Amino acid sequence: MPNLIERQRHIIDFTLSSLLRRKGKNCALLLVYTLIVFILASVLFFTHALKREAALLLNEAPEIIVQRTLAGRYQTIPIAWSDRILKINGVISVRPRLWGYHFDSAFKANYTLTVPAGNPPQQGSIDIGSGISMMRGANRGDIIAFTGHDGIPRSFKIRNILEHESQLLANDLILLSEEDYRDFTGIPADQATDLALRVRNSREYGIIAEKITRIYPDTRPIVRTEILRTYDALFGWRSGLLIVIFSAAILAFVIFAWEKATGLSAEERREIGILKAVGWETSDILLMKFWEGTVISLTAFLVGIILAYLHVFFTSSALFAPVLKGWSTLYPAFPLTPFLDLGQVATLFFLTVVPYTITTIVPSWRAATIDPDAVMR
Amino acid sequence: MISARGISKVFNHGLPNEFAALHPVSLDVSLHETTVLKGPSGSGKTTLLGLMACMARPTSGRIFLNEREITSLPERFLTEIRRSTFGFIFQQFNLIKGLSALENVMIPAYPTGEKYSILRRRALESLEMFNLGQRADARIEWLSGGEAQRVAIARALINNPAIIIADEPTSHLDSIQSREFIDIMTDLKAKGRTIILASHDPIVYDSGLADRVVEMRDGRIANEIKSS
């Protein structure tokens, strides 16, 4: 047993000495490889954590939202409609939601106005998300002014700043009272943005949604499972140019690695011959090649994964910010809870370490089985 | 005793460039003497040497090592025998470039899994024996021809083989280095090792080293001279 371990270590010694001969080339390879694993792992960690976060948070979203559409566009809904909807079996409550957007032309930012269901601010005061607070330099007790639908500015006193920890939910929110909301947006008193329903049994969602569309054919019910499904599909592998561009990068790397790993030079061939001639078995040669692939790919994998974790969960995916930010002015800092999927890490391992190691071993197979007397000729 | 019974070797069998390097040859090499295979290049001496040292299998015929038939052994056992019984010194030294002299000496012992500290000490001692102690960490390409030759000899001895096989060992050495080589071999012979050389260098086969000179030509044994 100690013999076997020592034999492995001798072969690792040899492999490392052999790799160190082309220090520059192999270091560059290691660096590129690490970078690929790092980006891939960052994307996986980020999307997985974001999806889990969304699933856990939005599980508390209203069971059904009823929107009204007019000529295919989204319209305010008469509050009176809630009476008939409430009569549908299984519906516990119907609450008109009041929300909308406000474009702040001074800061070129979009805010979301919302009238909260519980604990609304008094007339004349508002709660704002931490993103707005940071951007406008507005703090608790400050007076802040926004221009309403009629062009007349209205000033509000800031009652509260929403917790920084809830950035992902409330970064751009302005919470205000119903009176202020209607005055600010000009939505008539008998209208709401949409209706939020609480439903007793999740199995009735479909039936209730169907009943609503039968009563009001111009409405569109959005069931919570659909909301959750939307966020589960977010950053799916099909979505986005990022993946397209990145797959091109991976292919380029595959070509590079293939070239590097399969291009068994005459020099290497001769070395294999020498090793065989001085008493190495075919299996020793293959073991050496196995370590040659493993040394590079395992190191790159481990370093890449560790850096990706630090990147996503300690720097809030700082490198992705420019991509995710797009042209929005308000952007959350993504303080994500580190939900890791071990299966994903394992998949990454099998997608990076294993193929590389195999492409290193396979081409040397034939060279490893040559007769050792070839070096004498 | 190594006994070759009617062995032949054909390269590229069945191809247009088929080439018979060795016609059926029989030869007994006693382990108590030093044998030199002599002949011009292309006479088949390297091929015969390689076959006797388990480097390749003959196309026909059989080889016995101490009465054990080795021609039909599977590769693993053949490698095992080659590693433990034979030490090789090649014409072009065949050292691995980029590695240190010490590593080159240790390479044949790697598959045995010998403890690193012991192996390293043995390799260093062996290098010191050939006055290369100072050069242990030097890369192969920094060594002179004579130094490289001595590293190759140290490598051949690392697994403590009973038989040393040398193929044209002096072809890349000048006369002084060649005589040095003969001195080392004479010394090893005195210590009880069997030596089999292939050479067409008069310094080798005319030296007192050889007990027996086998002359080869066109893949056949042409003549045999036994000294003493």
Place this chain on the structure above:
Amino acid sequence: MALRRSTIFLRTVAGLVLLLAMIFLHASNEVRTSGPLFARKNALVRQLELTDLSIFTEATYTRHLSMADISTPFQDAQMSLDHFPSGALVEPPPHLLRNHAQLD
């Protein structure tokens, strides 16, 4: 005597594996202790009746992804890419792409 190369390599790998293990521990610890944090955030979702995450604020259909109607995000065609960079990152909600059997 300088360290053996395999020793350096194996120690490095061992160190990295240890770091990775620490990362997993850190992650599971963070997740385990995130209960109260999620309770607070969930309370906020209930209080504000939120349906979406505030990630992309530049357009209504990316700010409220699940509330988007069929016509706004994909004015020309259902899968056409728009001029917002985020449009290259998010897909249209699945329920807009697949018809809801019961509702049609």
